[in-house]
Amino acid sequence: MQSNNIFTAVNSVCSFGHGKKLVRAVDDVTFHIADEEIVSIVGGSGCGKSVLAKMMLGLHYPSAGTFLYKDKPITDHCVHWREVQAVFQDPFSCFNQFFPIRNQLKAAFGIYKDKPSNKEMEERVDQALLAVNVKPSEVEGKYPFELSGGQMQRMLLARIFVLRPKVLIADEPTSMVDACVRANILDYLMKLKEELKMTIVFITHDIGLAYYVSNRIFIMHKGKIIEQGTPDEVTQSPKSEHTIQLLEDIPEINREWIKA
C-alpha cells in the first residue's frame, strides 16, 4: 500500500559550521506532512524556517536524523523540483536582472522533459499574471529592476502558477503585498490546491495568515518545533510561551498593542 506521506522528518537536524561556531538551524524536528495538507510553519526570523524549507527542497541535507520525501531520501534535485517548487522571500534574488520578466516566466517550463506548445506556454503565462493581479501588458518588455518589490513578489507567485507543482513550499510569499492582494493570492492558491490537489507548506511569521489557510500549524523557535496542532488548538489554547508571545505581538485592531 502506498502511504500518503509527503514529508517525514524523524529527529532531523540541519547544522552549519563546526565546534564553537556550530549552529543547529534545524534542531531535532519530528513531523509528518500528508498529501494535500496545508501546513504552516510559524516563527520569528532566524528560527530556522527557511533552512527547513530548503531541506524540503533538497537544498540542505539532514546532518542527523531522517528526512524523507514520499518515504525516500531526496537525491536528484532535477527530478525533485519537477514535483516540489518554492516561492521565496526575496523576489529580486530569484530573477535574472538582465532578462525581461516575461521571458523568465516562460523559461520556467524548462524544468519539464516535455514542454507544452508555445501557444499554451504563452497562455499559461498570461493566466498566471492575471492570477496575481498584473495585466500582461504592464510587464511586457519590462526588466525586474523596473518593478517595485511587491510587484516582483507577485512575479514569483506567477511563476508558481505557471508551473503548477505537486508540492509548494511558500516561504513568506505574501509578506510584501497588501491585504487585498494577499487575500487574492490565498484565494488563487486555494483554487490551485483544489484543482491540482497540491500540498502546501506555508512559511510565515504571521500567525493570522497561518490560522486562516492551514490544516495544521507548526510553531518554530530556535530550530525546534515547539508546538504542533490545528489552527484552533494553537491559537485558542497555546501551550508554549513562545506561541503566546507570537500571538500577542500581532497588531490586532481590536486590542491594545503598544500605546498602553
Next chain:
Amino acid sequence: MAIFEVEKLGLHYLTRFGQKIHAVTDVSFSMDQGEILGIAGESGCGKSTLVNGLMGLFIPPLYPTCGDVRVDGESLMNRTPEDVRQNVLSRKVSMIPQGAFNALNPTRKVKDIAADVMAAHMKGIDKKQIYERLIERFNLFGMDTKRVLNSHPIQLTAGERQRSVIGISTLLNPQMVIADEPTSALDVTTQKVVIKMIFDLLEKGIFSTMIFITHELPLLRHVADNIAIMYAGEIVEKGTAEQVVFDPRHPYTKALMGAMLSAEPGQKQRKPTAIEGAPPNLAKPIEGCRFAERCPSAKPECKQKKQEIRIVGDRQVRCDYAE
C-alpha cells in the same frame, strides 16, 4: 501651524522608452508639529515614489510633474539633490528609506557609518566628540551599545540593523522623520520592538513629527494619529486613524479592511474579501475613477468621471458615492 505642506504634488518616471509613468498624482496634505501620519496602500501604489518627492529628491528617472512641497514654509522643489541633502535632509526632515537596513555598507562598522553622517553635517566636530555622542545616543535604544556600534551590519540581527538605521537617521534631531515601510520586512516580534523604539524617540523629543509608510493598514491603528490611503498614485481617503480603520468610507479602504486576516477567535470562518483585477496602468492617461474597474459598488459613470476629494463623515474621500 503646519510644518509640512504638500500641494497638488504630481511625480513621474521617464522610462527608457520615453514613456511617462505617473506614479503620484494630485497629492495634497499638511502636517502639524507632533503629528504622526500613516500612509498605507498596496505595493506599487506610489508610496516610495511619494517619499522621494516629499524629500525633494529627484534623481532620474524620477521627475516632478507639478505641485509643491514646503518644510517650514520653504519649498523643496527646483533644487539640486546636493542642496537638498546638505540643507534639508537629516536636519529638518530625515528619511528612513525602504530596505535601508539591508543596504548598509557591509564593509564598515555601524559606528563609522554613523560617524560619517555626523561629520558631514557638523563642521569642526572631532572624532572623540562624535563617538561620545554616538554612545550616548545609542544607549537610549535598549541594545548592547558597544557591540552594536563595533559590529559590521551583517553581524547584527535584522531588528538591530533597523534600530541602528533609525538611530543614525535621527542623530541630528530632525524635526520630522519619513519612514518608508520600516517594519515590513521584519517579523511581528521585531516589528513591535522597532515601533517601541520609535515611540521612545518621540517621547524623548528626539523628533516630533513622522510619516509612517506601510502596506499594513491595521498596524497604523496603533501607530498613527491620521491615516491616508493611497491607490494608484492618489490619496483616496484621509482621516483620523479611528475613522479610517473602524469606519472606512472609500470602497478601496473598505476592501483593505475586509481583506484583513486575524487570529482572533471566530475569525477563521470569515472569508477575507479579495478584489479581482489590477490597478490601472499608470503610463496611460486615466479618465475616471482609478478604482472603478475593481470597485464592487462602481456606477457606469465612474469610469468616465474623475473623482475629486470631498468631505464625507468628517474626513476626505475621493469618491462621489461614498457616504
